[in-house]
Amino acid sequence: MAQSIQRAINLIRLVAEHPLTLSEAADVLGVHKSTALRILQTLEAARFVRKTGAGTYVFGSGLIELSELAxxxxxxxxxxxxxxxxxxxxxxxxxxxxxxxxxxxxxxxxxxxxxxxxxxxxxxxxxxxxxxxxxxxxxxxxxxxxxxxxxxxxxxxxxxxxxxxxxxxxxxxxxxxxxxxxxxxxxxxxxxxxxxxxxxxxxxxxxxxxxxxxxxxxxxxxxxxxxxxxxxxxxxxxxxxxxxxxxxxxxxxxxxxx
Amino acid sequence: MAQSIQRAINLIRLVAEHPLTLSEAADVLGVHKSTALRILQTLEAARFVRKTGAGTYVFGSGLIELSELAxxxxxxxxxxxxxxxxxxxxxxxxxxxxxxxxxxxxxxxxxxxxxxxxxxxxxxxxxxxxxxxxxxxxxxxxxxxxxxxxxxxxxxxxxxxxxxxxxxxxxxxxxxxxxxxxxxxxxxxxxxxxxxxxxxxxxxxxxxxxxxxxxxxxxxxxxxxxxxxxxxxxxxxxxxxxxxxxxxxxxxxxxxxx
DNA sequence: AGCTACATTGCAATATACGCAACGCAAGGA
DNA sequence: TCCTTGCGTTGCGTATATTGCAATGTAGCT
The missing domain is CATH 3.30.450.40 (GAF domain)
Known part of the structure; x- marks a missing residue:
């Protein structure tokens, strides 16, 4: 229905469960690494995910703040x-x-x-x-x-x-x-x-x-x-x-x- | 960077603050109603937003469950x-x-x-x-x-x-x-x-x-x-x-x- | 050093999401 | 009752935003 948004949602779900590297993210979604990167960057800008020093992506505080707001x-x-x-x-x-x-x-x-x-x-x-x-x-x-x-x-x-x-x-x-x-x-x-x-x-x-x-x-x-x-x-x-x-x-x- | 995802994120933010009708959502995003509808439907499928009886979209429990999971x-x-x-x-x-x-x-x-x-x-x-x-x-x-x-x-x-x-x-x-x-x-x-x-x-x-x-x-x-x-x-x-x-x-x- | 594995950037192709217009539907007024 | 108005929804052609590729950059390891 809205492919890229669906992919972003899937990524959020995955990241919420367990930290993820870019390559893993691309593999799981079945897309190219560059595609996964761009999705993650967008989510990162919204603080829905966060990049750790180790280079993995983890759950960001943005979602929690949203929940509390709501x-x-x-x-x-x-x-x-x-x-x-x-x-x-x-x-x-x-x-x-x-x-x-x-x-x-x-x-x-x-x-x-x-x-x-x-x-x-x-x-x-x-x-x-x-x-x-x-x-x-x-x-x-x-x-x-x-x-x-x-x-x-x-x-x-x-x-x-x-x-x-x-x-x-x-x-x-x-x-x-x-x-x-x-x-x-x-x-x-x-x-x-x-x-x-x-x-x-x-x-x-x-x-x-x-x-x-x-x-x-x-x-x-x-x-x-x-x-x-x-x-x-x-x-x-x-x-x-x-x-x-x-x-x-x-x-x-x-x-x-x- | 990823337009449609960005729009989806904006919509989530708006909905978290205050219930929204489809037309309002389209207006605020500056897109056509059909576009806003498809985004909302995608978010709804993930239970990130929920449609009320009155036809407005409100914050869904999916995000809160995600927060708790994370x-x-x-x-x-x-x-x-x-x-x-x-x-x-x-x-x-x-x-x-x-x-x-x-x-x-x-x-x-x-x-x-x-x-x-x-x-x-x-x-x-x-x-x-x-x-x-x-x-x-x-x-x-x-x-x-x-x-x-x-x-x-x-x-x-x-x-x-x-x-x-x-x-x-x-x-x-x-x-x-x-x-x-x-x-x-x-x-x-x-x-x-x-x-x-x-x-x-x-x-x-x-x-x-x-x-x-x-x-x-x-x-x-x-x-x-x-x-x-x-x-x-x-x-x-x-x-x-x-x-x-x-x-x-x-x-x-x-x-x-x- | 050189190698490997990873993230990142530029670019061209096309799949994807877009706007349009038509339709369906319900509520309210004439 | 019918017409009008305002809303949400669907189908479709088009163009744009997103994609995958290939090349480049970077860091860790042998």
Whole structure:
């Protein structure tokens, strides 16, 4: 489709795995050395790769800087990081930090159980999450203004992933009302039947909900009820992160008890 | 130099900052829409960008996954992360985690002071550090085998950045002996005259030094002596991280007191 | 020194990526 | 309802940017 760009992408992939000399690069791509050189020089100018003293090409910092730029508010990650790790230890479950970015909700951090035999969830930093079939999505959606909510949902085509999915606007709105009232959301296998979550919102200094923390477990490991037992810890974590972002609880209406 | 690749890189940069429609992308690049489309499709196939429901292109997870792949042992970062953040709080100084990657030493994590008025150091995750003119470089070098040390230094061309730089192999070797004896290294403005560091080694389960933690401050903020006062905290941190990696202290010879 | 293996440059050929124009499609207004 | 407008998408001929070659430069090794 775009040969030279494809070659450049392949080269980046190779370099990310393992340092490469020019000749190796040319061999692997199946092109002449001069061709490989020109691609690498272009990538080098963008700092996507870097030339070492030994003459090999290695991964450059440009890509990492881009990732951080795209994940946006590094502030949020920096502030949240330590708290997420504490929460992981306290609960033993996988912790996610998701953020509203443009029209989507994207994972910006993830803390797995460090145990080697632990189940690694397929979620990945940088990936978008379903906005209506996830605990983080629902808890963020529930705390946005009506206009914002409409905007985010206007392009969505609802899909019933499992029997518990809220697959139409009416039932979703009813669920979001419940979520807004109690201040946290669950995911009862709404996207993947065996994946359970609880999520709590994170607010910035203006009191706006801009992100969410969640605890995730597959049902064999922990039932939804078992996850809910960790709610106090989860809510404490989200409150601490909000505080770090400059949020002062008294400046906003308290969630009504339901 | 490689026009289409350059255009692709520009597009990635734009998309990382802010979602883009096809027409906008074409306008900004100054090319026809069909050209922009083909570039975006290629990038999309590599998951470097992703198409949202609304038809805009946004940053894809492919780049982030690449970054994580390249930063290698996510294990180290996961294990170290919480400890680095604690150390930052305890000391108030910038904390770096640097790792031996191939022939070079690369920053894999960094924790700045969260204060808004704090000086942000120009170091960046993913960037290579001078191997002989940095505290992390020296402390890693000092604990490698002679062959490894020779290999890493064989391609180096020494440069006297400041008056304190160890700019030749003999004086560097003498310094490395001192570092190995006491188990930690300093950087007395050896690369940038006003930047001070102390660094301690991190060992994996085999007892091999594979990384280092450091505390950094510019001289106006803290003198080298003030940094040294934090040494107990630094050494505690590096010991804790090493333990998490499976290192058992008794299995290795204790550093001799100097 | 001479050899080998590598990176780099200049240049001509052509494959490749480009712009154009036509098409498809959806949203909004008359 | 139909027309208009603005978007993304496809096919195609052309020209330009990219390629491979061959020659040159450079460094490490015997």
């Amino acid at each position: 994940l946006g508010s590094m502030d949020l990650r920096q502030f949240a990081s330590a708290h997420l790790r504490v929460l992981q230890r306290q609960t033993g479950h996988t912790v996610h930090l998701a953020q509203l970015a443009g029209d989507e909700i994207v994972y910006v951090d993830k803390v797995d159980s460090p145990a080697f035999d632990a189940v690694k969830l397929p979620s990945r930093i940088g990936r978008a999450v379903s906005i209506y079939a996830s605990a983080v999505g629902k808890v963020i959606l529930a705390h946005l203004s009506q206009e914002e909510r409409d905007r985010l949902l206007s392009h969505v085509t609802f899909e019933r992933y499992t029997s518990t999915t809220f697959a139409d606007r009416e039932s979703l709105d009813a669920e979001l009302t419940r979520v807004a009232e109690r201040g946290w959301a669950i995911d009862d296998g709404e996207h993947d039947a065996y994946v359970m979550c609880v999520a709590a919102p994170i607010r910035d200094s203006r009191g706006q909900v801009i992100a969410a923390v969640s605890l995730t477990a597959i049902e064999v490991i922990a039932s939804l009820d078992q996850l809910k037992e960790k709610l106090p810890l989860l809510l404490e974590t989200s409150a601490l992160i909000s505080q770090e972002l400059g949020f002062t609880p008294e400046s906003s209406p308290a969630p009504s008890a339901s | 930063l290698g042992s996510m294990d180290l970062r996961q294990f170290a992360s919480a400890h680095l953040r604690v150390l930052q709080r305890q000391t108030g100084h910038t904390v770096h985690l640097a790792q031996l990657a191939g022939d070079e030493i690369v920053y894999v994590d960094k924790v700045d002071s969260p204060a808004f008025d704090a000086v942000k150091l120009p170091s960046r995750i993913g960037r290579a550090v001078s191997i002989y003119a940095s505290a992390v470089g020296k402390v890693i070098l000092a604990h490698l085998s002679q062959e490894e040390r020779d290999r890493l230094l064989s391609h180096v061309t020494f440069e006297r950045y400041t008056s304190t730089t160890f700019a030749d192999r003999e004086s560097l070797d003498a310094e490395l002996t001192r570092v190995a004896e006491r188990g930690w290294a300093i950087d007395d403005g050896e690369h940038d005259a006003y930047v001070m560091c102390v660094a301690a080694p991190i060992r994996d389960s085999r007892g091999q030094v594979i990384a280092a933690v450091s505390l950094t401050a510019i001289e106006v903020i803290a003198s080298l002596d003030q940094l040294k006062e934090k040494l107990p905290l630094l050494l505690e941190t590096s010991a804790l991280i090493s333990q998490e990696l499976g290192f058992t202290p008794e299995s290795s010879p204790a550093p001799s007191a100097s």
